[in-house]
Amino acid sequence: MPLENMKGMLGAAREGGYAVGAFNILDYNSTKAVIDAAEQLYAPVIIQTSAKTVIFWGTWAIISWVKKLEWSSKVPIALHLDHCKDLRLIAECIEAGWSSVMIDASAKPFEENLSLSRQVVEMARPKNVTVEAELGAIVGVEDDIHVKEQDAHLADPEQAIKFCKEVDPDCFAPAIGTAHGVYKGVPKIAYDRLEEIAGKTPIPIALHGGTGLADDVFKKCISLGCAKVNISTQLKYAFIDGFVEYHNAHNTQYNPLKVIEAQYEALIAGIIENINLFGSAGKA
Ligand code: 13P
Numbered sequence: 001m002p003l004e005n006m007k008g009m010l011g012a013a014r015e016g017g018y019a020v021g022a023f024n025i026l027d028y029n030s031t032k033a034v035i036d037a038a039e040q041l042y043a044p045v046i047i048q049t050s051a052k053t054v055i056f057w058g059t060w061a062i063i064s065w066v067k068k069l070e071w072s073s074k075v076p077i078a079l080h081l082d083h084c085k086d087l088r089l090i091a092e093c094i095e096a097g098w099s100s101v102m103i104d105a106s107a108k109p110f111e112e113n114l115s116l117s118r119q120v121v122e123m124a125r126p127k128n129v130t131v132e133a134e135l136g137a138i139v140g141v142e143d144d145i146h147v148k149e150q151d152a153h154l155a156d157p158e159q160a161i162k163f164c165k166e167v168d169p170d171c172f173a174p175a176i177g178t179a180h181g182v183y184k185g186v187p188k189i190a191y192d193r194l195e196e197i198a199g200k201t202p203i204p205i206a207l208h209g210g211t212g213l214a215d216d217v218f219k220k221c222i223s224l225g226c227a228k229v230n231i232s233t234q235l236k237y238a239f240i241d242g243f244v245e246y247h248n249a250h251n252t253q254y255n256p257l258k259v260i261e262a263q264y265e266a267l268i269a270g271i272i273e274n275i276n277l278f279g280s281a282g283k284a
Contacts, residue, residue: 003066004076005099005130006228007170009044010204013227018279019207019218022046023271024082024232026053026239028065029260033267035069035077041272041281044076046100046228049093050142051084059096067097075284080132082230083142090120094129102132102173110135110159117167132228135163136175138208142232157196164201171206171228172197176221178209181233189217191224198225206230210274218277229278234270242266 006020013020021038025031025047038045049062066079080100081093090101101124105116117133124131136155155174164172174197177189187209198205204227210218211233218229246262247253275281 001073003070003099004078006078007130009076010171010227014204019222019227019229020044020280021274021278022048022228022230024048029264030267031065033264034271037268037271038075041275042284043275043280044284046078046080048080048082050082063097094127100130104134106134106137130170132171133167133169134173135160138175140180142180154190160197161200164203172203173206180209183212194224231274238266238270
């Protein structure tokens with residue numbers, strides 16, 4: 001099945017009260033784990049790449065992994081660029097074949113964020129590429145975007161509605177109290193804001209900072225309008241722990257393919273659990 005953009009899958013998810021998992025991949029093995037998990041559960045899925053990962057491998061390598069796997073796949077797959085501040089990299093990904101991109105101009109003043117996000121929609125839409133845009137500041141570290149706790153702020157509902165009307169993104173990421181990375185305490189989610197924003201716009205909402213959220217938090221956010229859930233840190237841990245634990249248990253073996261297999265098993269187990277939790281199994 002050819003790559004899709006996020007429009008159809010997120011529209012159906014918002015309408016149907018479930019969410020599509022967006023998983024940050026790191027290499028071919030993790031890309032394969034995401035797509036195989038989605039296949040096993042017959043779920044639509046979003047392969048997400050951080051800007052850093054794109055710069056590390058180059059667009060050609062990533063597109064070739066995804067194309068190879070998507071070719072034989074029976075489920076809808078989108079390839080999405082996660083948090084990107086650089087319009088040139090966004091243009092490069094669109095040109096290379098990404099079906100979706102995120103502009104993160106959330107650190108800029110409101111009017112500038114509005115104008116940059118609109119610019120990306122103008123670049124992407126004629127090419128049938130969907131756009132996610134962010135408002136507010138999500139605490140934590142994602143790629144090379146660092147937001148300290150004192151600088152984090154929630155999306156203002158009035159601004160959020162103006163932003164959605166004027167930018168018209170395909171997916172909206174308002175900061176609602178979740179964080180990238182590992183939670184230090186119990187996160188305080190601003191459900192009231194999420195409900196207010198989702199009540200005033202039909203645009204599917206992205207829930208960032210998925211790693212470490214409790215099952216009931218996911219369920220509540222999804223019931224309030226989150227149609228895309230981002231998972232990155234959990235995959236980074238599985239990627240490294242899967243590898244290291246296998247090697248520690250077989251430290252005289254030195255069989256790289258066995259280690260890669262163990263890493264794949266650790267990745268796919270977590271992805272399957274998430275897809276089931278988000279309710280997108282069987283929705284392909
Ligand atoms: P986590 O790293 O907390 O899973 O967040 C992922 C994310 O929101 C990527 O944009």
